[in-house]
Amino acid sequence: MANEKWGMVIDLDKCTGCQACVVACQSENNVPINDEPLYNQRRASAWIHIERYWEGEFPDVKARFIPVLCQHCDDAPCEPVCPVFATYHNSSGLNVQVYNRCIGTRFCANNCPYQVRFFNFWEPSWPETLKNQLNPDVTVRSRGIMEKCTFCIQRIHKAGRNAKSEGREIRDGNDLDIRALDPACVNSCPTNTLMFYDMNDPESEIAKLAHDELEHDGRGYHLLEDYGTHPSITYLKKVDKDAELHHDSH
Amino acid sequence: MQEYIEHGPKKINRDLLAGVLGLPRWWMPIASVALLVILIAMCAYGWELNRGIGVAGINRPVYWGFYLANFVFWIGISHAGIMVSAILRLTQAEWRRPVTRAAEVLTLFSLLAALSNIFFHLGRPWRFLWIPPYDFARGVWPNVRSPFIWDPSAIGTYLIGSSLFVFIALIPDLAVIRDRVSGKTAKRVYGFLSLGWRGTPRQWKLQTVAGILLSALVLPVFVSVHSIVSWDFAVNVSVEGWHSTIFAPYFIIGAIHSGVSAVAMVMALMVWGWKLENYITRDHFDAIGRLLIVVATTWFFFFALEFFYAIYTLEDPEIALRTMQVFEWPYGPMFFVFIVASYFIPVPLWLLKNVRRSPMGMFLTTISVNIGMWLERFLIIIPGLARKTPFTFDWGTYHPSIVEISLVCFTFAFVTLGVLVFSKFFPLVPIFDVKEGEVFRDEIKVGRRTVPASIRE
């Protein structure tokens, strides 16, 4: 599996902010439980989280939701600044974090315009019984290191291995393959806001969708384009009945 | 008018070695207070190691806090030594002579203090060994693109360079102490350190050349160190407040500003502590005062440029950041204090001759400068992070924890203690330099007045 470029399409017009993806991610990736103190210290870690932005005033008030997760940028600002190569770009377009390597300078987090890198300020802890749930495929991070969305790399690898063991490649058509491959958030998303697949695969529906929406001035756009990070995630604009056109120029 | 006191070598030795052979009365109490602070702070650090960096006040998105502000501050102070001794030596400023050593020692200890902050800052300090490139066996290398790799290299070089600097300038004085100190072991130690200095012309020539060479060589390092420190911030594309091209010169000039002020401060303290008013005269304060006016004004120019061009971009986070910096509690008052304390109080005062020429005046003004400059570092780092990128949803704030505060106190206590201990074993004023100064001093008769003059080789 070398020539993939895993990417996501997020259709903001479908997102209802239901938080299913958030919890799914927590349980798949052994993200520490965000207890009340963590929230109050502003140290809650949610690899994917829904941000809510207000617009207008009552009664024409609007609240808009956007799921924000690691954009796995092609020119990730977090990568060059890590002194110890704890974060790097792998062959399938993923921005990977090597927990063992990380020494916790938090430089990457500062240089991430999307603020999707989370730091283990404390030693994550679970009650004995809850530890039974922890996912054996994913490291339990210790304190003092950076962590972030991996596009559920463990699932990608597993799916790849299974496919190989059956002597075939992962196919977009094969629903079960996709279920095994998709990140936890994508699998859970009730409205299909989140869509995930290899953007280098010309046959892939999702790759086509992303391409079309981006090219022929469709709804596609990248987050914070003027930072030149070239994210792997394509957002589709929210559709609003009473939106003015001039906003598109932004 | 310049006053000028002829001492003669004997008196010079006696006065300048007073601190080494004897011990001022205030030395013990102050040193022990500093030591106490250090011990307390070390307990705090132990707590941090034990519980994790969570005991600090940092959060998301303000991932950097007091430690790095303090780091930058001490790196800034460390520029004093080289500034004073190297540049002034190259430009043959006569007034440098009695203050060089103190400045260099300040450099040394503030560098160490700065380094300690790195360890406080790391999430897993016990893994700092990943930074130096030693893990060849597994083909794991540090990332040379990262300013955090440039930093250790530059600072390390700077540390070595400035220690050499101090040592070379020490050799003749060590010999003097060697000849005066009583006690076998002390004699042996000083004898060893002074590398068999006999004061032969050849030795003198070597020592002088080495000094000049080192000053020339250390200057680029001196520039690179703080440029790199500034790039720790300036390369952050996503923190508009930091991503400014002016940072390197701005930090350097800021460093010189705070550094030279610190030197002036130390000069005043030396005058009071070791009764050196005959060596560090009002002329010296006058000279450093003039220098400071120029430095401060240049610094202010760069500050203005930095600030204007930040708003020049007209980007929302940038505007929000500046509003926060200047108007919002608690940053607004801090900003006011910073700008007033580091420029608008001292510089007008320095323009007054009486202030320039009085140790007390210089002491107070330079203290205020350093308070201001500490705040400057804080105001660059924290608001920048608290208002980075248009993601208003994640904008945050920062409150330092008690651990951070005590570790900041640690650095101050550490430098104080360091300088004090140094002063116990080595003279804070370079004896040979002062003597040289006396020799090079001369006068010219012009009509009825005599004009002080200096001999140029």
Place this chain on the structure above:
Amino acid sequence: MTHISQNSASDHGTSNDVTLDLVNRHSHTGNLFRISAVILSILFVLGIAGFVLRITTDGTSNNDKWGYYAAVFAFILTTAQGAPMVAIAPRIVKAHWRRSTSRAAELWALSGFITTLVFVPLIFVLPGLEDGRRSFWFYHEGEVARYIPHYVGALSVVAMALAGLFLLWVSSLPDLAYIRDHQTGWRQKWAKVFARGWQGTSWQWFMVNHRMGILGAFYFMMLVFTHFVIVADFLMPFVPGWIDALFPATHAFNALQGGVATVLVTLFVMRKFGGYSDFIQFDQMWGLGKLLLATSLLWIWFSFSSFMIFWFGKKPNELYTLDLLMTGPYLWLFIAVFILVFIVPFFTLIWNPVRRSTWGPPLIACFVLVGTLFDRIRLYVAAYSVPADADMHGPIPLDLVPAAVYPDVFDILITIGVIAGAVLIYMLGTRLIPVINIWEQRELSIYQVHKRFHRTEVQVLGKPE
């Protein structure tokens, strides 16, 4: 630094001899001077012609036609107008070698006339603020005047020129007095008018020193401010994403470098053709050489600081700026600049024998001057060639980088003409005011003595308060 300068004063005995000698040298005008003056004036007229043709054919509406014009303006601003700093700075630090160079440097303040003249059309070239360009004036319709950059720009250029002229006048008061006293004919009349009854009372001396100090400081501030305004409103806003806080400082520091270079070349000419070889010697070359070295180092450090951030940042706009100014259409020009302004000075001047020669520093200075000209062309021509309709705020793609603009006949005429004009006015100036500072030479002969120190002879310099 163990060489001992034989300074002119020691050869000419008392200060009065010096005065007479200098006054005579001043009043004598050679043929070479006349010929070159004629040539220069022809070139200057040609330049004016070129300008007239340019403005009649192209008008002031489209920027890209005026890139070279702006460049040569900036060139004069950064070289000739920077020169007076070479008189001011050493005076502040009381460098003894400055005494025979300071007047030569100050005289360049005359080039202020040229810059002011050249600046006028630029006011019409620069569009108003209403097109939404970046500017410090935070333009709001109605609240802020749309031509405020133009006002401020003009104001600062004129103010700077005036400051220079005043400085020149004040520092030459005593010399004018000498001329008045030792000369006859129109020179005496002229000097009489301008010497304003100088008697050399201690109060007058005090005032002169005082004024020189203040005017010097003021000139420096005006220099910085003018460069700041020119860069912020007449250069940067044309390029989307060129948000370089350091660049105004770089631009101003270039003026120091250019000034030093200008003075070096001037000194060389004076020494070689002006017959001032006794006054202009190793000391001056040595000191200015060091300054040139220092400024070249500053140049590389500043430029690298700017480049570093843009290169590491990799925002689309930053990449665009880098491509436009460095790696793109003007790559070769940039390399030339880099070599001429940094590589050459650094690797030669760091070498003592070169600094100690009378030909070395001036030669390097020529390189630097050419480099500075190229540098200005690179920046201004590139900036002015950006299409006016480019989106100044959103991310801008690299393929919008305009192609290199080459000079046409008009541009060449204008460039040469303007430079010729600057030199011409300087030469004429030397006829009115002695190009070597008489009173400072007298001072030198007072404060500098040679003594025996143990076995060597040393030079003792007095440092009055």
Place this chain on the structure above:
Amino acid sequence: MRLPSVQCVTIRNENIMDLTRRQFLQMVGGSATGAVLFAACGVPEESRYINSPHQMPEDLVTGLDNWYATLCRQCTTSEGLVVRVVEGRAKKVEGNVDYPINLGKHSAKCEASLQSLYNPDRIDRPLLRVGDRGKGEFNEIGWSDALARITNQLQILQTQNKQNGFVMITDPLSAHLGDVTQRFVSGFGGRHLQYETIERTNISRAMKEVYSQEIMPDFDISNSAYILSFGADWLNTWTSPTRYMRAYGEFRQGKDRERGTLVHVDPRFSATAANADQWVPINPGWEGILALGIANVILSDGLVSDSIRSSLSPDDIAIIDQYTPEKISLDVGVNADKIRLIAHEFSSHAPALAIGGGSAAAHTNGLFNMKAVYWLNYLVGSVGVEGGVIFNPEPPVPSVGKYSSSFEDFRNLSQEMSRGEISALMIRGADPWYGLPEDSGFRRATFEVPFIFAVSNFLDDTTAMADLILPENDAFEDWGSDIPDPAPGYQLIGFQQPVVRPFYENLGDELGTKNFADIMIGLAPQLGLDLALPGTTFTEILKAGAEDLWRENRGSITAADFDSFWYGVLQRGGWWDKDSKYQGTIPSVSNVPNPKSPKFDHSPSQFPYHLIPFTSTGIGDGEGAFLPWLQATPDPITTATWQTWLEINVYDAEKLEISEGDVISVTSASGKSIDVLAFPHPGVPPGVLSVPIGQGHISGGRYSEDRGSNIMSILTPNVDEESGALAWAATKVRIEKTGEWMRVPKLENTFSEFPRDENQHIIKVTPDESSSDH
């Protein structure tokens, strides 16, 4: 009133044992002395691991995993799940792709059911009350002993011939479990009440009276063009959110269909309101009248098809004619033009769909509101058509419908209890102590009941009052079945199988957990009841039920022999028959419900604010309060967590000088008051306060205990006379600052202003091409 936390002596001991054991092991390990030293100063052992500097743990191949299909019991409408099991432990929950309700998707609640399985506070053995009732002091007791005690108690009832003194309160049950329970209770001669914190009485009544349907119909959201929803937060918590959200995705950006329009009428800015194209804030309780107003416009502007118009009776029309937009707009708080616009759009976009529920159903006129809203569907002819309301067929197996008893029933029950007529109370999966307003008298009454026993996994408030607690198997350890309500428009039954062995089975037969049905089946013989069940264990009963389906030989699975059918059912997580649609008649139109305006019988001067409680996104109505993931799930609108907050209009807050985090005491007309954290935001209509339900449990372990406050407890017990349902949105309150401040734990920034994105740097917006015509 406050109860001290539970002290379960035995459990404590066990923990201590286990701790000491580990340390002991460390001691003996000679090499581990250093480790012990570190452990002594608390350096976590993870920090002491030596790990490879460059190998990603994700690259290592780990053990094999199995996926089992089962059902989720956290959600109101059970969703089909597949659970990932590695080495006998459930690791991850995901939606069952085949299951028609959620088609592979799942909600946060399903995910969190893993934490109910492995919850540290889960009850793992029968407990017997030792202290006074409500003191929450229990002791371990064996199963046989426990069951014997229950038998005794019930036998006493039988001997005293007071069988009707036995009442069982459960959560809404269906399918086989419902059947068994029904047989048990009726066989004994007791009563069975089904309790839900937010009851559905009004809605089911409305369905009966408007559509003459016994069971909830299905809403064909994905095919509808225009949805007009009243009060129901169906994109977040209402009935079957996951199913609705799947449809919503289609509704918005489905392939080859125009983008649907959603208009939401609600006095509260709910997640549905946030996602609507237009949110219509309305005065609480006037939804029904607004519906009539819309009907009025539709009729008077002739936007209705003649067939429907003709089928309306004259007095129907007479009623509707009274409600012109101008007349109602003042009461309703929506201006007339807006009503007109909505009416026109609603009738012009076919198929249009009107949905009602939530706070709209929770007023003194709640039933009328519901009827009026659902009646609108007749006017636009979207009853029984694609994209409209689709009726559900009878369930495939004989079963009690999922109804929930009305508040009136519970109030009567409480009175009987306090009169001492109830002598044995059996509670399972319901928490009336928490959910019923204190004025209902239930809490006081419980002290009058001689014997309460609870079947429960957690020490929720009601369980804490019990004398005997029987721990139940967790959903993932247990057999079961469910008939979702509403069904997807055809017959569907979901089967739930154990995916892991019971977590506490190692405690032996006497301790550990059991199946609820098996408990009843076990009790029956002792009580001499014959339940006439097709099996002796619940599993057998399920199999028998499945066998009936197999015999019908239709639907998703047909097989030659029963076993393969059974395995097929278990693999797919259920059985369904897409062809078994609703066969009955579809009424063309029903009578217009006779109008009724809401009553708030309190002086506005004293109690100026409307209080609208709402179901929390994460912890629901409190049933999820034990699960840390759900507690930590941010509310979509406020992003607040872990606490109870009070949503108040920004300007109201400014007037009262209330800022975020101020502790506010909310006092209702009943005199009761609670403390909540103020959370002003721009979305709240002036004069309305809303508070999330679900916090404020007085017991239940580390995650729920002493956290936030219980809004249900202070409600004034207004009821809708017609249906007897609790009007939980009809309470009016006043608020005071207590002067204390507490940070609201939230995901959002700590920056003084509301995060805005006016220039759309982040969320870019584009106009609606499909509806660009107007």
